[in-house]
Amino acid sequence: MTRLLRVELRRLWLRRMTWAACVLALVAVGIGIATQVGTARPPTDAQIAEAERFYADELAWWEEHGEEEVASCEEAEAAEGDGADYGCEEMGPRLEHYLPPTSTFVPDAAELDGPSVAADVDGAVAPDPAVAAVQGSLWSGWSGLPSLVPVATGLLMLAFVVGVSFMTAEQGSGALGMWLTFEPRRRRVYWSKAVAAALGTVPVVLLGWAALVGGAYAVYARFGTLGDVTGPVWVQVAAFSGRLVLAGAAFAAIGVALGVLLRHAAAAVGVGAGVLWLSTVFAYSLGGLQRWTPALNFDAWLRDGATYEVVRTTMGEDGTYAEEWVTRVVAGWQGGLYLLALTVVLSLVALVVFRRRDVS
Amino acid sequence: MNQWWIDGPATPPPEEVAALDGELAIETHGLRKTYRSVRGRAVCVEGLDLEVPVGGVHGFLGPNGSGKTTTIRMLLGLVRPDRGTARIFGHEVPKRLPDVVGRVGAIVESPKFFPAFSARSNLRLLADAIGAPRGRVDAVLEEVGLAGRARDRYKGYSLGMKQRLAIAATLLKDPDLLIFDEPTNGLDPAGIREIRRTMRGLADRGRTVLVSSHILGEVEQIADTVSIVARGRLVASGRVADLIGAGGRGSVRVRVAPDDLIIATSLLETGGLTVRREHDALVVDGGPDPAALNRALGERGVWARELVPQQADLESVFLGLTQHEAPGGRTHAGGRRRGRRRGAQPAEPTPPETGATQEVAR
Numbered sequence A: 001m002t003r004l005l006r007v008e009l010r011r012l013w014l015r016r017m018t019w020a021a022c023v024l025a026l027v028a029v030g031i032g033i034a035t036q037v038g039t040a041r042p043p044t045d046a047q048i049a050e051a052e053r054f055y056a057d058e059l060a061w062w063e064e065h066g067e068e069e070v071a072s073c074e075e076a077e078a079a080e081g082d083g084a085d086y087g088c089e090e091m092g093p094r095l096e097h098y099l100p101p102t103s104t105f106v107p108d109a110a111e112l113d114g115p116s117v118a119a120d121v122d123g124a125v126a127p128d129p130a131v132a133a134v135q136g137s138l139w140s141g142w143s144g145l146p147s148l149v150p151v152a153t154g155l156l157m158l159a160f161v162v163g164v165s166f167m168t169a170e171q172g173s174g175a176l177g178m179w180l181t182f183e184p185r186r187r188r189v190y191w192s193k194a195v196a197a198a199l200g201t202v203p204v205v206l207l208g209w210a211a212l213v214g215g216a217y218a219v220y221a222r223f224g225t226l227g228d229v230t231g232p233v234w235v236q237v238a239a240f241s242g243r244l245v246l247a248g249a250a251f252a253a254i255g256v257a258l259g260v261l262l263r264h265a266a267a268a269v270g271v272g273a274g275v276l277w278l279s280t281v282f283a284y285s286l287g288g289l290q291r292w293t294p295a296l297n298f299d300a301w302l303r304d305g306a307t308y309e310v311v312r313t314t315m316g317e318d319g320t321y322a323e324e325w326v327t328r329v330v331a332g333w334q335g336g337l338y339l340l341a342l343t344v345v346l347s348l349v350a351l352v353v354f355r356r357r358d359v360s
Numbered sequence B: 001m002n003q004w005w006i007d008g009p010a011t012p013p014p015e016e017v018a019a020l021d022g023e024l025a026i027e028t029h030g031l032r033k034t035y036r037s038v039r040g041r042a043v044c045v046e047g048l049d050l051e052v053p054v055g056g057v058h059g060f061l062g063p064n065g066s067g068k069t070t071t072i073r074m075l076l077g078l079v080r081p082d083r084g085t086a087r088i089f090g091h092e093v094p095k096r097l098p099d100v101v102g103r104v105g106a107i108v109e110s111p112k113f114f115p116a117f118s119a120r121s122n123l124r125l126l127a128d129a130i131g132a133p134r135g136r137v138d139a140v141l142e143e144v145g146l147a148g149r150a151r152d153r154y155k156g157y158s159l160g161m162k163q164r165l166a167i168a169a170t171l172l173k174d175p176d177l178l179i180f181d182e183p184t185n186g187l188d189p190a191g192i193r194e195i196r197r198t199m200r201g202l203a204d205r206g207r208t209v210l211v212s213s214h215i216l217g218e219v220e221q222i223a224d225t226v227s228i229v230a231r232g233r234l235v236a237s238g239r240v241a242d243l244i245g246a247g248g249r250g251s252v253r254v255r256v257a258p259d260d261l262i263i264a265t266s267l268l269e270t271g272g273l274t275v276r277r278e279h280d281a282l283v284v285d286g287g288p289d290p291a292a293l294n295r296a297l298g299e300r301g302v303w304a305r306e307l308v309p310q311q312a313d314l315e316s317v318f319l320g321l322t323q324h325e326a327p328g329g330r331t332h333a334g335g336r337r338r339g340r341r342r343g344a345q346p347a348e349p350t351p352p353e354t355g356a357t358q359e360v361a362r
C-alpha cells in the first residue's frame, strides 16, 4: 500500500495539471495580495488635507446649528420612549467621516463587535451570544486578514480539480486498465489514489496560504497599518492553516470520488461547482435548511463558525404579521463533521463503484 | 530489423517446459458475460470453455464482436463475469488474481498509457507499482528498441512504437503468460512481422502466449494451438494441423488456355469430379490426384498450363465454422420486454441456441 501510495504521489507530481494548479494558485495569491494594497494604504497627505478642509467647514456649521440639531433629536427620542437610543450625543462631525476608509491587517476588535446582533425591533429576541461570538471573531471581518479567506477557498477549489483530474485522466486514457493488470487489488488502488491526491495537495494549499498571509503582512507592514498583531493572532492563523489543509485534503479526496462516480472531469467539476453555486444562490429560499448547505458548512469549518439569516414571521398582538431577519450560527465543529462525513461517504460509495465497475 | 527478443531475459531450460506439458495456463468453464443496455441484455460471452496449454503460442480466434476482448478482460479481472469460472495457472480468477498477476503480462485491445508522460515515466510507474528494479525499465526499453525514444512523450509515438512499449511493459514482470489482444491491428507489414516474431520468440523461450485475432493468417503461421470462438462460444479448438486436417482434403487448381475453359470443365465433370470456376482457373475439390487430372485432360488434347495442389488452410476452416455459427451477429435477448412480447406471440421464431433468451423469458 505504501509502495502504491508513493507511486501515485510521484504520478501526481509528474502531471502537468498539478503544476498548472500550482501556477493558478500563485496567480490567485498574487491577486489576493494586490487587492490588499488598496485597503492597506493609509490616507495620503492630499486626502488628509482635503478631509480637514471639509471637516473644518462642517465644524463651523455645527458650531452654529449643533445645539438645535441635538435638541430636536432628543425630542424625537423621547417621543419614541422605551429607552430608544438615537445616538444624539454623537451627531457632531468627525474627521474620520471625511477620510477614505483604512483597514488594518488585524481588524480592530472594536470594529468587530458589530451592532447587527439579532437587533430586534420588539426586543423579543435577545442577542444570541453564539452569533455575537462568531460575528466578533477574527475571521468574520471583511478587510485585512479575514478578507484573505475567499482566496483560501479558491485554493480548495484547485485541490478539488486536481483530485478530479487525477482520477478522470487515468480512466479516460485507459491507463487504468493497464494499471489494474499490474495491481488488481482495487481497494488498494482506490485508496492509494485518493490518499495521494489528498496528501499531494497539502503542500500546495499550505504554501499558497502561507504566501498569501506573508504577502498581505508585508503589504500592511509597508504601510504601517498592521494593527494589533499579537501572539494570539498568530495562534488563530495557525489554527486556520490547519483547518485549511484538512479541508484541502478532503476536497482532493472528494474530487477523486466524484471523478470515479461521474467518470468525466467536466461532469465532476460541473457537479461540484453547480452544487456550491446553487446552494449559495438559493440559500435564502431554503430558509432553515441553509444550515445543511455545503458552502455554508465549508465556510463554517474554515472560519470556525459562520452565520446565516432566516426570515421569521411572527404575529403581533394586533393580529398583523411581521417578518424579521434572524441570524443563526453554524458552528465550526458542525462544518468539520459535515466535511468529514461528505468525504467519507463519497469515498466509500466511489470505492464500491470502483471495485465493481467493468473497466474497458 | 533488430531481433530484440533474442537477447531478452534468460531462457528457461527446456526440461522445465517439458515438465509443464499437459498443464493448463488458462482454463475457463462456462464463462458468461452480458451487457445491459436500453435494448435489453446483449450476450457477449456465452458459456465459454477455453483451455490454453502451458507453452507455445495459442491463437484465440473469432470474428469481430465474438467476445475475445471481453474474455481476456474477464481473465484479467477487468470485467466481472456473470457466471462461470476461470483459472490462470490453476489459480481461480478474479478471486486469486493477485497471486498470479505477477506471472501474467497483457495488452488488452490497444496499448494504453498516460499520453503526456514519457515512455520511461510510464514504465517506471508500472515498475514501481510491482516493485521491479528501476534498471529493468531501461532493460526492457532496450529490448524493444525504444531506448532512443524513451524520453519522448507517449502521445507522439507511432502505433508500432506504442505496441512495442506495451510489450515492454508486459516484460517488466518477466511473465510466464503473455496475452496479446489483436496486437497487429493497424500495424504496417513490417510491424506485423516484428510482433509475430516477438510472440514466437517468447514462446520459444518457454513462455505461453495467448494471441487473439480476427484474422487467421495472422496467427496461423505462429500458433501451435488455436481456439475458435463465434458469438461468445467455443466452436473449435486444438492443434492447427489437426484443425486443418478436419477441414477436408485439399483441392487442385487447374489453369488452361481461356478457350479451353469450357471443354476442360465438362471433361472433368464427366469424370465425376466437382469443379469450380475461379477467375481464369478451375478448382477441383475432393483431393484429386493431379497426375490423373493431367492425364484426363491431355488425352482429349487439352493441355494444362498449371496444376497446383491447394492445401486446405485454417482460413477456410475458420470461415466455415464461424459463418455457420454466426448468421446474424450476436444473440440479443430482450429482457423482460422481450419475454412479454413472446408470451403474446408464441409463433415468433426462436433463434437457434438462444439459451439466454429462454432463460430471460422464464
Ligand SMILES: Nc1ncnc2c1ncn2[C@@H]1O[C@H](COP(=O)(O)OP(=O)(O)O)[C@@H](O)[C@H]1O
Binding pocket: A360, B035, B036, B042, B043, B044, B062, B063, B064, B065, B066, B067, B068, B069, B070, B071, B330
Ligand atoms: N462495455 C460494453 N458495453 C456493451 N457492450 C459491449 C461492451 N464491451 C463489449 N461489448 C459488446 O460485446 C461484444 C463482444 O465484444 P468484444 O469482446 O470486444 O469482441 P471481440 O474482441 O471479439 O471483437 C461486442 O458486440 C461488443 O459490442
Ligand SMILES: [Mg+2]
Binding pocket: B065, B068, B069, B070, B109, B181, B182
Ligand atoms: Mg477485440
